[in-house]
Amino acid sequence: MPELPEVETTRLGLSPHVQGQTIRTAVVRNPRLRWPVPKHLAQLVAGRRIERLERRSKYLLLDCGGGWLILHLGMSGSLRVVPADQPPGAHDHLDIVLESGQALRLHDPRRFGAVLWQRGEPTRNKLLRDIAPEPFDPRFDGHWLFQHTRGRRAAIKNLLMDQRLVCGVGNIYANESLFRAGIHPATAAGRIGEQRYARLVDAIRTTLTEAIRAGGSTLRDFVNADGKPGYFQQQYFVYGRAGEPCRLCASAVRMVRIGQRSAFYCPRCQR
DNA sequence: CGCCAGGCCTGCACGC
């Protein structure tokens, strides 16, 4: 799920049900996520009002006034709003119970997700400190990427997934963005010029924007439904399409391993 | 059974 578009879609879907709500309590059924869920989470959050639901990179941030609840969905996490008395299913590790009688429920089979409490500003948290500007921040531009990749021999696809360089992009959208920019995923980042980086930035923004738009149609699924979290099925250009024809030139899409992750690309459109 | 999966921190080896 959770690259930036999925997290943003989650934020948009949950926001009306969560914002302005006072937290009644927190129920931790399984604290064993990527890091242990804070021991006394209920005491930390009970009685606090959720002022706003924000997002930074792939992190969801709940402004609780004086402290922030930081959520990360890892590989398999999802959040939904359910009636607080709805029986939890397997892997429903945490509920944030609201005064409305609903609960924000975290589901995460692989438990790579995280729930953290941060007093004061969330940017004080070590995990958020070194993250690159948001993709739509004007500071994130071709020059930013050009500057930070000089002398670097790593494949551009790996650096696209480095949150200190590009934030919010994971394996799927790294592949998709590189396709849109016409850049081969194995290209050494240091050998790409500023013009091509400007094009890559455009490609990243387009890719993320379209994914968020695709997710918008599934927002209702974040509330009360008992099925899948409602992450949308998008039409990808290359991701997961090894052997299938490129949507632009009909060449067979290829898959290779780069940095222990699957890379998909069109050998004709991407150089 | 083995392999794969949308993330990301940590620790190691290396070169300057």
Place this chain on the structure above:
DNA sequence: TGCGTGCAGGCCTGGC
């Protein structure tokens, strides 16, 4: 000795 860099490992469960 200290970076920055590039890798590999590890955390988990579920599906094919």
